[in-house]
Amino acid sequence: MSTPIHPMFDPANLTDQEAARLKNLESLIAAGIEPYPARARRTHTIAAARALYQEAGDAAPEVSVTGRLRRIRIMGKMSFADLEDGTGAIQLVLRRDSLPGDFYDNIWKRLIDLGDFVGATGKLAVTKTGELSVEVREMQFLAKTLKPMPDKWHGVRDQEKRYRRRYVDLLANPPVRDIFRTRAAIVRALREYLDGEGFLEVETPILQPLYGGAAARPFITHHNQLHQDLYLRISFELYLKRLIAGGYDRVYEIGRDFRNEGVSFKHNPEFTQLEFYEAYADYHAIMRRTEEMVAYVAQQVTGGLTLTWQGRTIDLTPPWRRIPLRQAILDATGIDYESYPDAEALAAEMRRRGHEPDPRSTWGKLVDSLMAKYVEPNLIQPTFLIDYPRDVSPLAKGSPDDPRQVERFEGFMVGMEVCNAFSEINDPIDQLQRFIDESYRARHGDDEAHPIDEDYIEALSYGMPPTGGFGMGIDRLTMIFTNTDTIREVILFPHLRTVKDEAENDADESEDAPAAQ
RNA sequence: GGGUUCCUAGCUCAAUUGGCAGAGCAGCGGCCUUUUAAGCCGCGGGUUCUGGGUUCGAGUCCCAGGGAACUCACCA
Incomplete structure (x- = not known):
């Protein structure tokens, strides 16, 4: 040639x-x-x-x-x-x-x-x-095709090759194409449901001067012209609630969040989230809406309300089980966290029972770790855990009858958290106090604590009606609907490390090519 | 970040105790007008992830590195 x-x-x-x-x-x-x-x-x-x-x-x-x-x-x-x-x-x-x-x-x-x-x-x-x-x-x-096709019978099995060259995976393994058709059908059904219920689909900034709305470390990027550091959003929450204050009663957004955390079978650095906010709804109303919405999706995508995941039948028929978090942890571990009202006492009791709590954890984080370790893996059928500790929920409204608790729930299926929701704080002074508490934690080593977002407090000060808010991981929901056990199977191009040695050499050589500007 | 396992031909996989690196598909040449992963005859194809080491001899054992999977910790 x-x-x-x-x-x-x-x-x-x-x-x-x-x-x-x-x-x-x-x-x-x-x-x-x-x-x-x-x-x-x-x-x-x-x-x-x-x-x-x-x-x-x-x-x-x-x-x-x-x-x-x-x-x-x-x-x-x-x-x-x-x-x-x-x-x-x-x-x-x-x-x-x-x-x-x-x-x-x-x-x-x-x-x-x-x-x-x-x-x-x-x-x-x-x-x-x-x-x-x-x-x-x-x-x-x-x-013309210049590369040989993979094995016509076995396709491509090597997971690394499948994820790095997803096009080969897709062309060689037809069932993989179906996963992403199902994913698209799920997103379509969610939009249908929410649109039909009068929710307005909106788009809020991905590049944010301040981040918030979740407990996570952000990615940081930089705007050259403005000499400004920006964060890739970790949630949509604070912007969507500004819109509720602005007069939309029902808004939602489906989009990408970015969290600078570890990767695992259920975590990818960027992932797709649905959040919606509904004025005049409390967390009980949001629970009912969650059941209804997921059931609608199931009906549209599969034609029924049950599905099979890794050999288990999952029944999405509402209503789902509701268990107070305190009760669920008591049942699973024998520990009633209300009896140990501070971090030291709770950590001591956990150690006494053979657990190994992180000594730096706050009380709320200890509770959360008990839940994640001893409760979450066993929640196979759709279940809501309700009423969370206040100090892990800086945006959730306090329970009227228990100052230590907030009106919050998380939804679980197949041993995974799939959604998180609460009655939103709409008292600007309460919210500011929570931010101040968070910033105190941030100064004392909690790198996932919220920064103070004064503009958000400003928005609440103009008045926000009582509102229920909701967030759900679309990737995890797709895992459940496609019977897959790793998030990488439902993300077209999951994050992988870059391959060093040879790839770098190739890149160097290609720079020799004339790139006339 | 810790632990465990894995990386062999374009693809899917073998290779005994450390003893000549193989098969099927794919490719190349040939036969073939009803196949369904077509069949038959013949041929070629390897940095065994990379770099060291031990050994008469390393795909196999040891060390370092790269990547992946699983798992623990953290997160959703």
């Missing part, structure tokens, strides 16, 4: 299979065939062609279908092939004598590779063995 433009296409770096495909590309050009034409002739998607034959049978007119060649079976002067587009697959039948000129012998058999994109024109017909096929009269070349 001619001089390579980049090491990627240097023959010295190609495998024999890549070199063979590159040679076929050149031969196609030499034969006068454009390997990457701008337009494809298509009269029907493959699904539409199947539907057409279903209706019209052998009387159906000729169709032109397009797609990727997934399997090729050459039987001599006749071949079968499986063509796949985004709607499905169909068999092609090619006969040497039914195709123009020497196309069959010299183009089809020699220059077209597995994985190439082609268009096929011909009559629909059922073969002897009952397979609906296109009897190809003419074939249009649509796109």
Whole structure:
């Protein structure tokens, strides 16, 4: 071939299979065939062609279908092939004598590779063995593939390869494509539900001068022109409540949050969240709405209210179980945290019972850790834990009858927290006091504590009605609906470390290329 | 960040006690006009993740590094 433009296409770096495909590309050009034409002739998607034959049978007119060649079976002067587009697959039948000129012998058999994109024109017909096929009269070349396809039967198994090169995963492993169709259906159903209930979909800043709304460390970025550090949002909460103060009674946002924390089977540094805020609703009303909304999604996505996750049947039928957090921890550990009203006493009791509490934890964090460790993993069926300690809930309104508690719940399924909600603080003085408490914690080493957001207090000072707020992880909800046990399966491009040695060398070399500015 | 396990051909996987690196698919050449992971005959294909070390000999054992999975801690 001619001089390579980049090491990627240097023959010295190609495998024999890549070199063979590159040679076929050149031969196609030499034969006068454009390997990457701008337009494809298509009269029907493959699904539409199947539907057409279903209706019209052998009387159906000729169709032109397009797609990727997934399997090729050459039987001599006749071949079968499986063509796949985004709607499905169909068999092609090619006969040497039914195709123009020497196309069959010299183009089809020699220059077209597995994985190439082609268009096929011909009559629909059922073969002897009952397979609906296109009897190809003419074939249009649509796109050359320079890499060999993964194993046609096993696909790609290596998880690292699947996540780093998701396109290979998707093209080689059809069930993976279904996961992201389901994910899209879930998001669509959530919007349908909320829109139908009079919620306004809004978009609030991702780049924020202050962060807040959750206990998490943020990513920090910088605006050059303004000489200003900015945070990538860790939640939408404080902006959405400003909108409630502004007069919208029901708002929601579906978007990306960024948290500078560890990664795990249920944590990705960026993840998709739904938050909604509803004026004149308290946390009991939000619980009812949560059940209704998730049930609606299930109905739309699966057609029912039960689903199977890792061999267990999950029943989403409302109402879900409601258990006070205090009771749930008492049942799971024998510890009634109300009897140990400060961090020292609670930590001592935990140690006495063989637990190993983090000595730096506040009382609320100890309670939360008991929940996360001994309660959460066992909450398989949809369950609300209700009434949380005040000092882990700096934005939740206090319970009228217990100053140590707030009107908050978290929803759990399959042993994972999926949502978090509360009656929102709308007393600006109360909220400011909570922020001050948080900033005290921040100064004493809690790097997840809230900074004081004075503009938010300002907004509350103009008046916000009693409001219920809600947040739900869309990734985790998708895990439950797609029967997957790691968040990476439901994120198209999950975060992975960059590969160092070779990748860096390649990057260095590519900088030698002329990049005229 | 800690612990455990893994990384072999384009893909999926083998390789006994440390003893000639293999198979299927894919590729290349050939046969084949009803296949469904087509079949048959033949051929080529390896930095065994990287770098050291032990050894007559290392895919295998040791050390360091890279990446991944699981798990613990923290988070949603």
